[in-house]
Amino acid sequence: GQNIDQPTEMTATEGAIVQINCTYQTSGFNGLFWYQQHAGEAPTFLSYNVLDGLEEKGRFSSFLSRSKGYSYLLLKELQMKDSASYLCAVRVQGGKLIFGQGTELSVKP
Amino acid sequence: GAVVSQHPSWVICKSGTSVKIECRSLDFQATTMFWYRQFPKQSLMLMATSNEGSKATYEQGVEKDKFLINHASLTLSTLTVTSAHPEDSSFYICSAKRLAGERYNEQFFGPGTRLTVL
Numbered sequence: 001g002q003n004i005d006q007p008t009e010m011t012a013t014e015g016a017i018v019q020i021n022c023t024y025q026t027s028g029f030n031g032l033f034w035y036q037q038h039a040g041e042a043p044t045f046l047s048y049n050v051l052d053g054l055e056e057k058g059r060f061s062s063f064l065s066r067s068k069g070y071s072y073l074l075l076k077e078l079q080m081k082d083s084a085s086y087l088c089a090v091r092v093q094g095g096k097l098i099f100g101q102g103t104e105l106s107v108k109p
Numbered sequence: 110g111a112v113v114s115q116h117p118s119w120v121i122c123k124s125g126t127s128v129k130i131e132c133r134s135l136d137f138q139a140t141t142m143f144w145y146r147q148f149p150k151q152s153l154m155l156m157a158t159s160n161e162g163s164k165a166t167y168e169q170g171v172e173k174d175k176f177l178i179n180h181a182s183l184t185l186s187t188l189t190v191t192s193a194h195p196e197d198s199s200f201y202i203c204s205a206k207r208l209a210g211e212r213y214n215e216q217f218f219g220p221g222t223r224l225t226v227l
Contacts, residue, residue: 033215042202042218043153087152094166095141095206097216099152 002026004100006088011106012078020073020103022088033097034062034073035087043087047073075105083107112136113205115219122193123227130188130222132203138183139205143216144176147200159186193226200224 012018031050035043049064088100145153165178177189204216
């Protein structure tokens with residue numbers, strides 16, 4: 001079966017750093033994606049990892065360890081507008097994306 | 110580039126009626142489009158994979174006779190919810206995958222369609 005786990009919700013302070021973890025067990029693996037989704041809107045692409053290691057993109061970084069079935073999304077210098085749901089998704093055979101349940105991040109002043 | 114549109118953005122219908130949702134890739138060709146459903150406070154659940162010129166592949170538990178998918182061209186896929194009931198009320202999102210050649214064949218998401226069945 002397919003199983004992707006991430007915390008349901010997290011809270012952090014403006015200006016701080018937050019790490020959102022994602023563990024996965026899937027039949028097949030062809031990359032891991034992180035998306036940001038605001039309520040009522042479509043997901044927007046944040047990052048992609050297919051090889052082990054860290055990918056950095058401005059305030060956002062994503063890490064992958066394929067042997068451990070683990071990834072994290074790191075958000076630095078948090079801003080109020082970063083309050084959103086963050087979705088971890090694994091691409092499996094046929095290009096399908098299997099999504100985790102999403103982590104609702106609240107950024108407080 | 111890589112813009113995906115959906116129409117309508119929201120729709121309210123009576124129970125028992127059918128509703129058609131369109132998904133278009135505006136500036137690229139997509140041989141494959143995906144349809145997702147998202148209930149409040151939940152993540153996206155893949156419903157089906159739509160391939161241009163062939164039958165859609167449905168995920169387990171999704172009724173193919175209730176959710177009709179047509180992918181008539183490289184830029185358009187439609188999802189028809191037949192005989193809609195209140196439990197079909199949800200946020201329906203499509204995504205389109207660009208043809209091979211991109212670094213990681215990213216999926217591009219449409220803005221979603223909010224369906225409310227009364």
